[in-house]
Amino acid sequence: MFGSAQKIGLADSSIPGDVYASIETGEDLQELVLSSINKIDVQDNEKNIENDEQLNKLQNLNVTVITDDIDDSRNMGTDEKIQQSANANIDLGKAESLKLCAVCKNETSGAHKCLDCHEYVHVICGESNENEGFGANVTCKLCFRKNSINVERECAKLGLQEQANKMVSLSNSKFPCVEIGTNVLVRDPEVDRGRAAPTNVMCVVMSINPSGLYQLGNKEGTFDRLYARNEFTLSETNFINICDVPSTSLSGS
Structure with a gap:
């Protein structure tokens, strides 16, 4: 082209040498390209079919396993079912008999109860003015916090009333009362x-x-x-x- 020799040709492509040696015209090259494309499509279709077959096999296997489990549960003896029910009742009774702390929700020995809510509580989960020991009076931290909040609210209320009384007394000192008819x-x-x-x-x-x-x-x-x-x-x-x-x-x- 333009007086220079061709530098790139079919020898530089991925086509094998025995294949492009028989190509003489452009129509032969076009047929070769179309045939290679058709081969690729056929291979892709074969792979998709194989994948679908494997997926169907897995689904059938899962259905078979589930069916076997259902059959096993149906074939379970009456004695086994009764035993499972008894075990469940025993676990429920144990859970109800546990003495849980009202603060940390952990098991306690039942030696201490809160003075306000009467719930079981650890000594370390409450406030006590007495020495530690069995049956010592304890107030759980939840009730202690609630009582502290109520005390602060009462103090704030009393403070507001006292401030209002001071303002009234100051106003009365500046403006004395007036009698009716004045x-x-x-x-x-x-x-x-x-x-x-x-x-x-x-x-x-x-x-x-x-x-x-x-x-x-x-x-x-x-x-x-x-x-x-x-x-x-x-x-x-x-x-x-x-x-x-x-x-x-x-x-x-």
Whole structure:
């Protein structure tokens, strides 16, 4: 090609020399290639058939083994079945008679029980204030932890109550109690107040509930909400009496 000799030919291929020596035309080469492809397909089909036959033999063998096992179980004598049932009952009785620790779930001697849950427990799996010995009082770690949590919760509750009492006492020291019928001044919120409106509203103490909240009223009516002591200040003069307050209900600010 292009004035140079051919360098690669059939001699460089995997075709045996006695085969390509008889090739003279391109048609002969094409027939040779097609025949080799057909031989490869036939060999693959033969291998697949052999594999299928082996797989069927294995399946038949497994079915035979399973069938033999079933026949053996069916042919088992009544005495053998009774013996197996008795052994199972004995194992169940042993399991029920075991004294397991409530904490580690291991077998115990039964010498100690928890004071709270009354379950068997090892001494090392519990808390005891006495010396070790048979029948010593022991509290398992589960119950001990539960009791500790309850104690901490009670302490937290008492702490919150004490803190609330301190806040109330501090508030009472700054804002002393007011008697019924005393005139007080309630500050009017800026968002609801006009430019010419007064900053405070004159009211009178109508009643005091057990929680220390005050019900106030004025000449327009009685406020439907209750006021805390720090929400109003005392008035220097009394202009309103309780009898001057109508029974009309007003929305408090």
